[in-house]
Amino acid sequence: MHQPLPLSTPNRNLVRLTIVRGITWTGFLGAIIFGIEVLSFQLHVMPVILVIIAMGLVNVATWWRLGRPRAVTDTEYLVHLLIDVLGLSLLFYYTGGSTNPFITYYLVPVTIAAATLPWRFAWVIAAASLTSYTTMMVFYEPVPQLSNGFVGTGIRLHIIGMWLNFSLSAGLVTFFIFKMAHALRRRDLTLSRTRETALRNEQVLAVATQAAGTAHELGTPLSTMAVLLSDMREEARDNATLVEDIDLLRQQVDTCKARLQTLVANADRRRLAKPEIAAAETWLSDVLQRWLVLRPDVSHRIDIQGKRGTAYIATDTTLEQAIMNLLNNAADANPMDISILLDWTQDDVIIDIRDHGPGVSMNIADQLGETFISTKSKGMGIGLFLTHATINRFGGGVSLYNHEEGGTLTEVKLPRATAGDSA
16 A cells, blocks of 8 residues: 655646646647647648657556655756657647747746756756757648648637637646746745744743743742731731731631642643543633632622533643633733633634633734733743643633623633543
8 A cells, every 4th residue: 555645846747747637738749639630730630649648657657656656856856847748849840840839838848847856957857858849840740720720710720729828828837837936825825833832832831941940949938928818817816807817828828839839730741641621611610719719809790691511622631721811811901700601613622712802903913822922011922821731732722802892701612621631
C-alpha cells in the first residue's frame, strides 16, 4: 500500500502541470480531427497521432509517478516541461510549423517555468522554446489551408486559430498561476499560524516556569501572615467586628496557601494527566462557588439556557483557573450584577459573562490574549493571555464584545464531549 501523495509545492505543481497537459493535448486532438474531417487539412496523420498518443502515455506515467512517495524535485519538473516543449515541436513540425496559429502556445510552458522553477531552469525552458520556434520557421511540413484558408465570414482561418490559441493559453495560464498563488498563500498562512503557536507556547512555558518559582517564594510570607493573623485574633477577641474581619483575612490567606500548594505539588501531574469529563452545569457551579470565596464583594446571577439533556465538557484545573480569570476581569470592571449565562448547542458549550463596566476599546479587543495586553491601568495582560492559551488548548475560543446596553460581554466556546470520553 502506497503512502499518500506528498503535499509539497513541487508535487502540487506537477499535479497541475499534468492537468494542463491533459487539457492541452485533448484540445489539440479535437482541433486536428476537426481540421481533417471538416476543413480537409492535408496532414501526415500517422506521425501526428503517434505524437498525441505519446504525450497521453507521458501523462499516464506522470499520474502513476505522483502516486509514489518520492518527492518531486526541480530537476524532474524541468524534465517534464522539456518533454512538453519537445511534444509541441513535433506536433508543430507536422502541422505547419510557424504558420500554425497555435505556435505561440510555447509561451505556456515558459510562463509556468518562470512561475515555479529557479531562474536557471526557467531560462532553459525559455531557450528551448525559442529554439524550437526559430526552427519551425525554416523546417516544417506546410499545411496550405492554414495560410490560404477562409471561413464563411471572410476571416482567415489563421486568424481564427490565433484567437482559439489565445483563449486556450490565457485560460490555462490563469488556472495554473491562480492555483499556484493560492497554494503559496495557504502555505504562508500555515507557517504563520505555526510560528504564532510556537511563540505562544514559548511564552506560556516562560510564564509557567516563573509562576512555579513564585509559588515557592510566596509560601513563606503567607505562612508568616497566617501566624500573625492568629495572634491578632487572640488580641482582638473582645472586638467582634475586628474578629470577623481577621477571620475573613485568614480565610483568604488559607485559600492562597492551598492554591499555591496545589500548583507546586500537582504541576507535573496536571500537565501529563488526561482531562476529566464533567457535566458543564455542575462544573460551572463548583467554579462559581470557589470564586465567590475569593470575591465576597461580588453580586451575580446565573442563567442556564440549555434545557435539552446534559452537556459535558473536558476540564482540568487550568480551565477552571481560566474561567476564574475571566470572572475576575468582570468583577474588576464592576462587581455589581455580573450576569453569567450557560448554554449549549449540538457541538459547543457557551459561557457568557457580562459585566456593567466601561467596556473594552475595539482597537485592542482583537489583540487580547495574543500577547501581554491588558485592559487594566496596572495590569500586564498575563491573565488574559494564559486564559486564551488554555481555552485554545481545549479546542475552544474566547471573544470580547461591547454589549449594546453597556459593559463587556465575554463569550467562551468549548467543544462538547460525551460522558463516555472519560473512560
